[in-house]
Amino acid sequence: MMYEAPIREPLILGDKTNHQITEDVCRPIEGKANKYWWWAFGISVAMLLWWVLCVSITVGKGIGVWGLNNVVDWGWDITNFVWWVGIGHAGTLISAILLLFRQKWRLSINRAAEAMTIFAVICAASFLLTHTGRPWLDYILFPLPNQFGSLWVNFNSPLIWDTFAVSTYFSVSLVFWYTGLIPDFAVVRDRAKTKGYKRFYSLLSFGWVGSAKNWQRFEEVSLVLAGMSTPLVLSVHTIVSMDFATSIIPGWHTTIFPPYFVAGAIFSGFAMVQTLLIITRKVLGLEEYITTYHIDMMNRIILITGSIVGVAYITEFFIAWYSGVEYESYAFINRATGPYWWAYWSMMTCNVVTPQLFWFKKIRTSIMATFIISIFVNIGMWFERFVIIVTSLHRSYVPSEWGMYHPSWVEVGIFIGSLGLFFTCFLLFVRFFPVIAMSELKTITKVSGTKIRKEYKDMDEAHAHADAAHH
């Protein structure tokens, strides 16, 4: 059996048995939703309807209803796309990279984080599809012959890379998540009291029984999927960054973009995981599973990636000056002191200064402080994308091309509505799906519960005493 050093904090608090884990995780699915859930769901659905209205206006009238113009031809659409794709990264990172590194603290949080990934990528894709202006022709993005002849998609274009990257990422994350859910659906199926529930979860669980061969294959599949998803996580945001980096616009045309975007994505993704999980653990009463230790560990990742992002901002600025290219230097000075200075400094404050507070253990382990900082990071990362896109476009090489950009109410509506889409999906998820990967969590009850930790500690102390007496 596995042994973990007693100096580590337990991953599950309380003296939990496997049956209790099942009870605790299934409770929200089997019981009735409380009024907080209904309130949150009601507000989210209202926002979702607003999204439907604003998207319908966009599709009906064209993207002329947005605030874009000849100068700034990417605005909130691509800002939101990159922001949402970035948020999606934490889920796959937690389930893939941390699985490969055998980080057991991922176990209570991976399921919810993966769900977040799926919903965030759906939101991102909606911006990708609507920003073309003629979404009914979006099939041209896929490698299909043009309907008028033999013209094919251009694989040199970063936009076709995006199509491949986002669709591969989305579909692979989806099967990774779903395959992991199957054993847990089987738990709910076998506990179901009513016929309807039984039928519903039978359908979802694909007839899973947990035989030795099934588990053997399941573990191999999880491991190989994790191995493949790891470079996939890094490739998606690298490719998104190349949408910018392969152009010759000052402020975009930089080689630092791929690692900088990936770090930023993980940074914003973890911030969103914190925001969601702090609420989820409270509402569903899962404080013993998603402990301050988990929150602490995620805060450390936020601190690291936040610092990488901070270094990237400063490096960008330095290289803009050091390159001696006046257009490049101007782009950066204009970001900090030009008409969009407020966006730049909001970004700097939220992304560079705030996460540094996590050096203090007291703040890192405080639920309230984490919640507030995570929201700051979410806002800061949105501003980062806004700053990169809008401030680089609004001052081009020739002053006659200079202009400003103001979002229209439809654009703002689509953004707020996309939050509604995201939260509606997430609330339905916590209501009908097991929020914690029970089957995986049950593998560590024997080594990481509070009781067993104490036993280990006593055992180690007894050994130490015996050794001391011996010498």
Added chain:
Amino acid sequence: MMSKMIFAIFSDEEVVLHQIPSLKSKGVRIKDVFSPFPIHGLDKALGLKRTRISICSFLYGMTGLSLAILMIWYMNISDWPMNIGGKPNYFFYKNVPAFVPVLFESTVLCAAHGMVITFYLRSKLLPGVTAFVPDARMTDDKIVMQVELKDENKEAEITALLINAGAEQVKEYGK
């Protein structure tokens, strides 16, 4: 004629792991073990072969890569070469840096989906499949060992062996 099956229910995975070799040596025919979570070493104890699903995944990945190379070569080099921004477009090997992202994504796409589909089909996991559940607790916290009885007269003897090995209960399907 199908031989009779009995099911022994255990609580502790370590007990199951340790007892399997001795039970096997005493002539208990263990058909399968159902558990709510993966038990490492169980496949070896039961004598299951190593799964080859990762090899499948590699082959699917290579197929995906080859198809992507063929697709890109045909569309952009052979059928309709386009001069966009002066990028070389008459030879695949010169243009290949621009194709790397698509080649990589196609490889992963085929490897991942091919492997998962194979996993579902080989494990007979599909929507609508009725689960074989000898005991509802086997997805919750119990480990269920399925034992085949060649000779039904030996039922009492094998039941006693299983109980001795630490089984909490031995029962027949549906009882």
